[in-house]
């Protein structure tokens with residue numbers, strides 16, 4: 001039995017990521033869950049940033065950001081970057097994460113993150129509480145153990161997701177894309 005509970009932002013699970021932004025003069029790390037993949041060619045993703053965030057004007061000023069995927073080892077850092085503001089502290093120091101120089105963007109990435117996705121802002125849509133940035137992926141930097149034949153191959157159970165106020169682990173693979181189409185018809 002299901003029942004109606006009215007409208008809310010209840011999509012789950014969501015990726016939990018640390019977005020890095022800014023440049024050499026001023027940079028920051030912010031945890032986001034409202035992140036989505038929205039286009040293949042060019043590869044594009046969105047991030048939704050509340051107007052009050054210190055990170056927002058940094059993204060706006062440089063027109064760049066990096067989405068850093070988080071594994072279980074980065075769980076505490078992810079939470080710290082989500083409950084402290086770059087207005088008050090150096091979050092890299094506070095969270096115990098290291099700045100790595102961006103390759104195709106001026107903002108740093110998180111050295112400890114297994115996958116860093118460098119993006120350039122192509123457009124911005126302003127909604128009631130959040131600005132949504134559409135970022136074109138200009139480079140992906142991945143750890144060796146996340147690669148197979150030069151392509152991204154995320155190991156099972158390592159990445160962290162976010163669902164309804166809780167950080168949740170990803171588990172074992174339950175199937176692969178199109179597995180039903182490959183099944184032998186009786």
Ligand SMILES: Cc1cc2nc3c(=O)[nH]c(=O)nc-3n(C[C@H](O)[C@H](O)[C@H](O)COP(=O)(O)O)c2cc1C
Nearest residue numbers: 031032033034049050053054055082083084085086
């Ligand atoms: C798990 C998690 C997910 C979050 N997702 C978002 C999000 O999608 N958008 C957003 O604006 N803030 C989100 N936040 C809140 C910001 O990370 C938080 O307000 C942070 O302190 C802002 O940092 P800043 O002021 O340095 O930019 C999230 C926080 C957590 C812990």
